[in-house]
Amino acid sequence: MQRRSAARLSPLLLLLLLLLPLAWGAGPWPPRADRELQVSSRLAGQAARVALHYLNYRLGSPSALRALGQVRKATVKPIPGIGHKYYLQFTTEDYKSSQNVGTCLATVLYLKRKPRPAVNINCTYTKDQKQTREDDYSFYKKLRQQTKPITGNDTPDSYGHIEPALEPAWALAVAGSSYLMWEKSTENLGYFMAQVKNVKQWITKDDSIDFDYLVILHEIPTQEMISCHLRVIWTPGHPLKVKYFCLSENQRSESGEGSGTESGSTNGIFNEEEANF
Amino acid sequence: MLLKVILQLLVLIRDVQEQLDKVRRKPSLPLSELVTQHYLGMTYENRPMYYLKISQPSNKAKKIIWMDCGLHAREWISPAFCQWFMKEILQNYKTDPKIKSFLQNLDVYILPVLNIDGYIYSWTTERLWRKSRSALINSTCFGTDLNRNFNGSWGSIGVSHNCSSLTFCGTGPESEPETKAVARFIEKRKSDVLCFLTVHSYGQYILTPQQNHAPCQRKGLRLHELYKNSGSWWDWAHMIGIPFFYTFELRDKGAYGFILPPDQIQPTCEETTSAVMTITEYVNQKYFPNSAVAVTSGSLWL
Numbered sequence: 272m273q274r275r276s277a278a279r280l281s282p283l284l285l286l287l288l289l290l291l292p293l294a295w296g297a298g299p300w301p302p303r304a305d306r307e308l309q310v311s312s313r314l315a316g317q318a319a320r321v322a323l324h325y326l327n328y329r330l331g332s333p334s335a336l337r338a339l340g341q342v343r344k345a346t347v348k349p350i351p352g353i354g355h356k357y358y359l360q361f362t363t364e365d366y367k368s369s370q371n372v373g374t375c376l377a378t379v380l381y382l383k384r385k386p387r388p389a390v391n392i393n394c395t396y397t398k399d400q401k402q403t404r405e406d407d408y409s410f411y412k413k414l415r416q417q418t419k420p421i422t423g424n425d426t427p428d429s430y431g432h433i434e435p436a437l438e439p440a441w442a443l444a445v446a447g448s449s450y451l452m453w454e455k456s457t458e459n460l461g462y463f464m465a466q467v468k469n470v471k472q473w474i475t476k477d478d479s480i481d482f483d484y485l486v487i488l489h490e491i492p493t494q495e496m497i498s499c500h501l502r503v504i505w506t507p508g509h510p511l512k513v514k515y516f517c518l519s520e521n522q523r524s525e526s527g528e529g530s531g532t533e534s535g536s537t538n539g540i541f542n543e544e545e546a547n548f
Numbered sequence: 549m550l551l552k553v554i555l556q557l558l559v560l561i562r563d564v565q566e567q568l569d570k571v572r573r574k575p576s577l578p579l580s581e582l583v584t585q586h587y588l589g590m591t592y593e594n595r596p597m598y599y600l601k602i603s604q605p606s607n608k609a610k611k612i613i614w615m616d617c618g619l620h621a622r623e624w625i626s627p628a629f630c631q632w633f634m635k636e637i638l639q640n641y642k643t644d645p646k647i648k649s650f651l652q653n654l655d656v657y658i659l660p661v662l663n664i665d666g667y668i669y670s671w672t673t674e675r676l677w678r679k680s681r682s683a684l685i686n687s688t689c690f691g692t693d694l695n696r697n698f699n700g701s702w703g704s705i706g707v708s709h710n711c712s713s714l715t716f717c718g719t720g721p722e723s724e725p726e727t728k729a730v731a732r733f734i735e736k737r738k739s740d741v742l743c744f745l746t747v748h749s750y751g752q753y754i755l756t757p758q759q760n761h762a763p764c765q766r767k768g769l770r771l772h773e774l775y776k777n778s779g780s781w782w783d784w785a786h787m788i789g790i791p792f793f794y795t796f797e798l799r800d801k802g803a804y805g806f807i808l809p810p811d812q813i814q815p816t817c818e819e820t821t822s823a824v825m826t827i828t829e830y831v832n833q834k835y836f837p838n839s840a841v842a843v844t845s846g847s848l849w850l
Contacts, residue, residue, distance in 0.1 A: 311753070320802075338803055366803050429553070429675045431809030463802040465676060487676065489805060492706060492777070494693070494714040496676050 308345040315345035317461040317491075318357040318388075322377035324456065325390040327366075327449035328529065329537050331511035333442030334406035335398065336366035336449075343374070354382040355458060363394065366445065373397045381458040388456060390535045407507045410439040414480045420472035421482075427466065440470045444484050447503035450513040450529040452488065465489040465496060480505045488517075550672075557671040579638055581605055589729025592682040593665040597729055602637055603655040611835060612737060613828055615745040616659040616730070619694050619781070621666030621677045622806040623749040625798045625816055630660040630747065632817035633824060646825065650832040654742070662726060663694055676806060680724055684711045692718035696777060697727040700784035706777025717779050735788065743792040743831045744785045745824060750805050751797035754823065755782070792831060796820060 308315045319339050327336050340362030348356045357379040365372050375394035382389065414421070423437045426444075433441055444467045452462040465487045473481040484501040499517035510531020517525045582604065588597040603610065617630035637656065641647045661667050665681035679691030689711035696707045696717035703709065707717040722728045734741060785793040799808055799816040808816070 338801060364801075369800070369803070425675075427804060427807045427809070429671075429807065431804050431807045431812075463805055465805050466807060492715075493708075494678060496714070 305346050305348045308347055310342040310345060312345065314347070314458065315342045315357070315359065317456070317458070318345070318379040318381075319359050319361045319375075319377065320461055321379050321388050321453060321456045322359065322375065322390050322392045323363065324449040324453035324462075325388075325535055326375070326392050326394065326537055327446055328453055328511060328513070329531065329535070331446055331505060331509070331531070332403060332407050332507075333410055333439060333446055333505075334403040335396070336442060336445050337363040337372060337394075338366045338369070340364045340371060350380075352383070354380055356380045365398065366442075371397070386457075387454050387533075390453070390537075392535075392537045394537075404507075410442070411480060411505075411507050414439055414472070415478075417472060417474065420474050421470065422472065423467070423470045425466065425468065426470065437470065440472070440482060441467055443480070443482055443503050443505055444470065444486055444501065446505075446511055447482075447484070447501050447513045447515075448486050448488065448499075450511065451486075451499060451501060451515045451517070451527070454515075454527050454529075455488075455517075455525070460493070461491045462497075463489045463491075468498070478506050554672060557668065560671075582641060583634075583638065588659070588733055590725055591663075591665045592680055592725055595664045595668075597659070597662070597664065597726065599657050599659040599733075600634060601655060601657050602634070602651070604641075604651040606652070608652070610653060610655045610740075612741045613654050613656045613743045613745070613831065614659075614734065614741055615656065615747065615824070616662045616781075617747045618659075618661035618667050619663050619746060620748060621663055621670040621679070622675065623798075624670070624806070625749045625808050625813065626747045627661045627667065628813055629798060629817050629820055630658055633821055634658055634660075636821050646829055650828050653832055653836040654828065656828075659730070662730065664726075666691065678714050679716065680726060682718075682724055684719070692716055692724050694724060694727055695781060696779040697722060697724050698731060698779050698781055698784035700780065700782070700787045701778035704778040707779060715777070721779065731784065734785075734790075738788050738790065741790050742835060743794075743827060744781075744790045745794050745796065745827070746781050747796045747798065747820075749798040749808070750800055750802065752799050752801050753797050755795040755797065756793075792827070794827065796823070 316339065319342055323337055323339055342359065342361045344358075344360040346358045348358070350356055357377075359377045359379065360374065361377075362374050363372050364370060373395035375392055377390065377392035380389040421437065421440055423434065423440065426437050426441050427433045445464055448464040452464070455462060467484055467486050469485040471483045473483065475481050482501075482503045482505075484503065486499050486501050488497040488499060489495075490497055497517055499515050502514040504512040511529070512531070513527075513529040515525075515527055583600055583602050585598050585600055588599050590596055615630065615633070618627040620626070637647060637651075641651060663680055666677055666679055669681055670677045677691070679693050681690055682692055683690055693707075693713075693715045696702075696715055699721035702721035703717050706715065708715045710716060718724055718727075722731055734744075780795075782793060782795060798820055799812055804812075
């Protein structure tokens, strides 16, 4: 991000400068040029998580879910009349094991008009791609072989335990919730999936895996727990299909549907040595 | 399932009570020289609140390190940590030179569960409960966020005045008996309290105001800025002039969140103990420079 060199002050520019203090109150910070954020700032972490929600949803791979490691660099650029665009560099961890699995570069544009942030994200991935594909396929096979539909409550349970038989379903809930959390996230509201309250599998006649969930999202900074019904349809190697319906304390309801055709971009996953990044 | 949970909770309460009773029993146990239990007040549901005072008997007037856990009911790793930390001190106070050194000058006050009613409710009824259990509006609405109820810029930002909200700040500053009990206690001793630690989850970072970076920066701990909220322990501690105050957010970073698996309890407690020891040693060195043992450097990652 290059700093623009100082221009000769025209009368119009002078007027705009005088009006800046009025604009100050309008948003979380003054609409100036690009601003570097502290890597520990809440907004940087939040934006990085939004980018990862998008990635986890688009990849639709329960074995390759990623969580935020550390933010390494963050800048925000106000785009007048449109919104705020974040430029981020951050490390990622495997969702379950917390092992470092690579670095991402992402942009997250929070739009004033549309509810959903626009994300572009490119990542390195240090886990063996072939292995994750195989892990996904073995999840898939196990679920396809069910004659009796999988059902469950409270995953993880109160003590943080996930039944091994419910692990694939839980991982798919994370992937499906990622779509929902991406949609709901704003510059000031962030989400984590706290618990799967209820899961029910639908046995399908086609190749897909079909689950109905009730998930609980943890909303920051309000601390509220939001209940959402989630329907996730998965075929490995295909975009995840997600439908959701959320109800909150004040009876506001929101719903949405995703099928992998939303705008945004990711390079998918590719293996590259960390040093070359 | 509910019966199983109730039984487990009863066992837990019985175990904690047994430990406390051991401490109270008379002098043949060496630990009774060091740690004593004191009454603080009553919760909304009329449960007694006790803090533990770890104090090396001496003629010297000591300063105070305060630590509380379990302010938010669902953050179970927090009370677990207070118990672990107590165990660490009590097991090692005779052999660890750093503990021996700071106990010459500092008393450590530990409140293992601040929000007892809420904590029990999270075991028996609703795992993700956060607030206290005070009843409002003809018992149709329950709980105040105790970390919004303190008398530091109470009710201004990052709070809700709606009882059903999880950040409900209460009907007024210190409206809750738990908050009042702790605040009154600290207020009476504020000239002696050097450091104030409050333990939460999750997120895996330490919150500190800008001017207090010194000990943590030296050790490379991750410092963090969080959302603004008023009426927190923090605002209040700052307001009454306590020099060092930190909010700990323990593991994890969001994958399990409040529902941390058992295999993460020990590593969380170990790394957090390192952090608390670092802060305590720093405070000891700063305020009692002649008696402190030199702080060894090492890298800490929280």
